[in-house]
Amino acid sequence: MxxxxxxxxxxxxxxxxxxxxxxxxxxxxxxxxxxxxxxxxxxxxxxxxxxxxxxxxxxxxxxxxxxxxxxxxxxxxxxxxxxxxxxxxxxxxxxxxxxxxxxxxxxxxxxxxxxxxxxxxxxxxxxxxxxxxxxxxxxxxxxxxxxxxxxxxxxxxxxxxxxxxxxxxxxxxxxxxxxxxxxxxxxxxxxxxxxxxxxxxxDKPSPGQVAPRDPERFREALRGFVSALRTNPTTAKVLPTYGTTALVDIVNEAGALPTRNYSTGRFEGASRINGDTFLRLVRERGGVAGHPCHPGCIIRCSNVYNDAAGRYLTSGLEYETIGMLGSNCGVDDLDAIAAMDRLCDDLGLDTMEVGAALAVAMEAGVLPFGDSRGMRELIEEMVQGTYLGKILGQGAAITGRVLGVRRVPVVKGQSMAAYDPRALKGAGVTYATSPMGADHTNGNGLGGKVDPLGAGGQREYARFFGLAHALFDTLGLCWFTRAPFLEDRRLIAELLSGFTGREWTTGDLEAVSARVIEVERGFNRRAGFDRAHDRLPEFFGEERLHPHETVFDVPEEELDAVYGGA
Ligand code: SF4
Missing domain, CATH: 3.60.9.10 (Aldehyde ferredoxin oxidoreductase, N-terminal domain)
Incomplete structure (x- = not known):
């Protein structure tokens, strides 16, 4: 190659x-x-x-x-x-x-x-x-x-x-x-x-997939991989039906759905933006649920979302977008969220960071929560380069600093995704210790075995999912394939053995992921980051989150121990 x-x-x-x-x-x-x-x-x-x-x-x-x-x-x-x-x-x-x-x-x-x-x-x-x-x-x-x-x-x-x-x-x-x-x-x-x-x-290459070095062994492992995905309830049923929109109810029920700039964990309008509403609208309007984002995806978590007239509006509408542009901004209208998703896709903007920055601006009184029309105008201002647009276009952290807002849900300058760390404390540990700021794609293990409201066991949780994510992202495997393989990765080792023609063990897989994190954290250390940057904003430890009335209380030594400190 x-x-x-x-x-x-x-x-x-x-x-x-x-x-x-x-x-x-x-x-x-x-x-x-x-x-x-x-x-x-x-x-x-x-x-x-x-x-x-x-x-x-x-x-x-x-x-x-x-x-x-x-x-x-x-x-x-x-x-x-x-x-x-x-x-x-x-x-x-x-x-x-x-x-x-x-x-x-x-x-x-x-x-x-x-x-x-x-x-x-x-x-x-x-x-x-x-x-x-x-x-x-x-x-x-x-x-x-x-x-x-x-x-x-x-x-x-x-x-x-x-x-x-x-x-x-x-x-x-x-x-x-x-x-x-x-x-x-x-x-x-x-x-x-x-x-x-x-x-x-x-442009289109000549037909043909990248060939495995040991075709027979690869084919055999592939059969097991496909069969595991086809029989796992998450990959075979939930994701192809609802995609990630199923998470709206799950995270809302967990009391971790960011609402009006992370001020509460339950959104009264959740049923209007949840998976059932999504599916009903998609079916009524001739959209598609269960859409593959690339050839060869057999899970098909993606979607095509049409407007009320049945015309294409957007595709790949995800939970994190619904959470950050929806509940986090007090918006309970799925069409309005889908229209903002389309606008962000068109202008080339991260929907999560946009939702976080707009909610901070709402808290500062720039516009009321729930004003989706005003949000669209401000999104457009980001690329028009008005003074306000320039500030918002720097993300939530700068927006909060300029507008004097203290409740700003960021780590290392990046906004959190749509999981409040006071009710999903493992996600909080991931946000704090990820080499890349508050990034759920560095170890989102929603539904893990640890009590999400307790401080105990979260260090191990975040490390386990952080390393798994590093592995899947290195192999190019969609994170949604993880369900059958998190506990037993022998099939992935076998797949790699067939593909590369070299013997892989599960220990080799762990070594690959640990080295990825080590390299990334080493870069950050040399860029001036240390353990003091592996922290959540202060308000998460002080403001109680409804409905569980919890704060983020995982001790700092536990955060430092996830990857051995900086
Ligand atoms: S590859 Fe992953 S993200 Fe893309 S449609 Fe398939 S399951 Fe969804």
Missing amino acids: QVLRVNTEKGNITSHPLDAEWEHLGGRGLASRLVAREVPPTAHPLGRHNKVVIAPGLLTGSAVPCSGRLSVGGKSPLTGTIKESNVGGTAGQRLARLGYRAVVFAGSPEPGHWHLLYISPEGARLEPAGDLVGLGNYDLVAALREWYGRQVSVISIGPAGERMLPLASVAVTNTEGQPSRHAGRGGMGAVLGSKGIKAVVL
């Missing part, structure tokens, strides 16, 4: 084989290694010395179902830490089947010099993209499919990435060519914008 290197300052492209020592790395493991080795930890995130690494997982492009995940890594302009933002869609498989384990963007072009990177089986080239600047992701992808053909996969940024807002996302097209899958967290769209890259167009 090759590494493609693109320097947008010099305008050159080179490629070289992946280092032999990293032959069995992909996705997050590879992206973090490359960033830690090549980016100075104190580099300005939007400057010449930062890089963007786009890396399909080790298994991505193979016949393993749900293995099409793509990692986008670099130093984050939102957190100042190392970042890996993970996304589905069709680009990961396409890149892997074109023969690339990573694409690395470097340099700092003159302002106003925009390019797109076109990659096909014949090679890669930079093309001018000045006339595409200003386009939202939907119009951009429509234009690119017109020029290059409907078969292309596209990775792109919207106007938010062009403006280098630290909450800018990187969009990836889904199976229908809609730019609705987003590497949302940490502002990686801004870093891609700082490289002058508006889009990466991936």
Whole structure:
């Protein structure tokens, strides 16, 4: 497999084989290694010395179902830490089947010099993209499919990435060519914008999956993997029916649904934005529940959400978006949330950070909770560059500082996802100790065996899920495949043995994930982060959360012990 290197300052492209020592790395493991080795930890995130690494997982492009995940890594302009933002869609498989384990963007072009990177089986080239600047992701992808053909996969940024807002996302097209899958967290769209890259167009490779080294052993393991996913109730029934919208009721019942800027854990309007309402509206309007974000997904947690007239509005509407743009902003109208999801996807914005920043602004009295029309206007202001838009577009932490709000749910500058850590304390430990700020994708183990309201056992919980996430993100496996394999990973070891032709044990898997976290935390240490940054905001330990009237009380020594302290 090759590494493609693109320097947008010099305008050159080179490629070289992946280092032999990293032959069995992909996705997050590879992206973090490359960033830690090549980016100075104190580099300005939007400057010449930062890089963007786009890396399909080790298994991505193979016949393993749900293995099409793509990692986008670099130093984050939102957190100042190392970042890996993970996304589905069709680009990961396409890149892997074109023969690339990573694409690395470097340099700092003159302002106003925009390019797109076109990659096909014949090679890669930079093309001018000045006339595409200003386009939202939907119009951009429509234009690119017109020029290059409907078969292309596209990775792109919207106007938010062009403006280098630290909450800018990187969009990836889904199976229908809609730019609705987003590497949302940490502002990686801004870093891609700082490289002058508006889009990466991936043309169709010759047919064929990435071949396993030991086909017979791989086939056998694959049979077990598929059968486990098809018989597990979560992967076979809940996710294909409701997707992640099922979580609205679950998290609300747990008393952890962020409501009106994390001021209470139950939302009185939950039944109007929950999984049942979602499913009813989808069915009435000819939408789709049980949609795959890339070919070969057999879980199909994604969806297509139509408006009241039955026209396509958005797809991939997720629980975290509903929680942060919905209950957290006091909005109980699923259509209004879906319309904001579409707007954020189009402008290239992280829905979670947007929801957190708007709720902080609501608490400051900028607009009332529940005012979804006002929210839409403020989202648009973020990319119009009004003074208020510029502040909101920096994310929740800066918004809170400027507007004088103390209840700001962030860690290391990044907003929490839609799980209140006072009622799901394991999530709180993950938020505090993740190498990437308050990121639920670094160990969200909702439904684990530990009492979510107690302080005991949360350290082990967060470490277990944090390491598991690092493994799945490195292999390119969708996190939703975890259900059957969390306790017994022998099948994954067997799958890897067949795929790589080398013997893997479950101990090897643990070593891979531990090393990923070690590399990431090492980068952060050199960037100036220490254990004092592994903390939740003070108000979580002081304000009691209704209905359980709990505070976040996991002792600091427990937080320091998750990964051994910084
Ligand atoms: S389960 Fe959902 S997120 Fe995972 S690969 Fe399938 S559609 Fe994408």
